[in-house]
Every structure is written in structure tokens, then in C-alpha cells.
Amino acid sequence: QFALLDLGKSLGSYGLSWKSxxxxxxxxxxxxxxxxxxxxxxxxxxxxxxxxxxLVRLPFCSYIVQILSLPEVTAVLAEEEVVLFNPxxxxxxxxxxxxxxxxxxxMGDNIAIALLEGETLxxxxxxGYFKSPVSVLG
Numbered sequence: 001q002f003a004l005l006d007l008g009k010s011l012g013s014y015g016l017s018w019k020s021x022x023x024x025x026x027x028x029x030x031x032x033x034x035x036x037x038x039x040x041x042x043x044x045x046x047x048x049x050x051x052x053x054x055l056v057r058l059p060f061c062s063y064i065v066q067i068l069s070l071p072e073v074t075a076v077l078a079e080e081e082v083v084l085f086n087p088x089x090x091x092x093x094x095x096x097x098x099x100x101x102x103x104x105x106x107m108g109d110n111i112a113i114a115l116l117e118g119e120t121l122x123x124x125x126x127x128g129y130f131k132s133p134v135s136v137l138g
Contacts, residue, residue, distance in 0.1 A: 005038065011052035016040060028067040030074060032087065037074055039064035044076055046089050055089035068104050068111065073125045075111050077101045082113060084125055093128030097121070 003016045003025060016025055018040045025040040035055060038045045042063055046056035062079035069075075073092060074085045079100050084093040100116040110122040110131070122131040 005036075007036070007047065007049065007052065011047075011049070014047065018043070023063070026064060026067050028069050028074075030087065031069045031071045034087070035074075035089070037067045037069065037076070039067050039076060042078075046074075046085070056085065058083075065101055066104055068106065070106055070111075070125065075104060075125065077104045077113060082111075082123065084111075084123075084128060092125075093123075095128070095130070 001018050001021060005014045005016060007014065016038065020041060023041055025038055028037045030037065034049055036047050036049055042060045044056060044058045044060060044064060045054060048055055060078045060081065062081065064076060064078050066077045067074065072087065076083045081094065081096050082101065083091060086092050097113065097115065099119065101113050102116055103114040105112050107122065109124055109126060111125050113121040113123065115121065123129065
């Protein structure tokens, strides 16, 4: 599969390619609109919307599930790990998950990560501190 990401006349276009015919790229603009984050299969990239510079190019060991952009952090959820990035693209926190991650959402100063077996982890996006898993099955 191939795609072309057009960032306008001043920044140009970026080509993407991936193997799966069932997965589509995840494209998310940062909360401050300064960066575009792109995840497809096991590859992540972040491009500055001011300069066109590639800020992040990072392979993952498992498939990227979701990218969540908050004002002070961008969270990338892969099936087996979560990575938090600072606005400039440096890694703030990275850790493996105890179960397959399926979804995440913002909850105040925390990010809730839903796991396949029904538990939810909460991670403080400032410190990277995990709270104990919470079962949502009753």
C-alpha cells in the first residue's frame, strides 16, 4: 500500500508505504498543531509542520493501535507498549504493557489504557507513573 501526505507547497509531500491491505495509517496533528504524527503497522514518524523536518522515526515491536495528542504530550499506544513523547519529539516515557493494549483516552492528568482482557491501566502523563490495573468486568 502507498499513500502521499501533502503538507502544502512550502513543506512538500511525503510518501508512505506499508505491507498490510487491512491497516490504514493513523495521522494525528499535535494539540498545538506544530507536528503531524503518523503511525502505520510498526512504524512511527513525526514531522514538524513549521520546517518539514522529520522529528521522530521509530520502529515498534508490535502494531501501533492509537496516537493521542494532548497539549503537553503525545501518547502512542502499540499492542505491547506505550510511549509518551514531549512536544519536540523526545521520549518522555516508554514501557511494556502487561496485556495487549486496545484503546486509550485522556482522564485529567492521566491516560487510561484499555487492555484486551478487560483491565484499564492509568498512567500519569507527566511522570509516567502507572496506577494499578482496574478491572472493568465487575
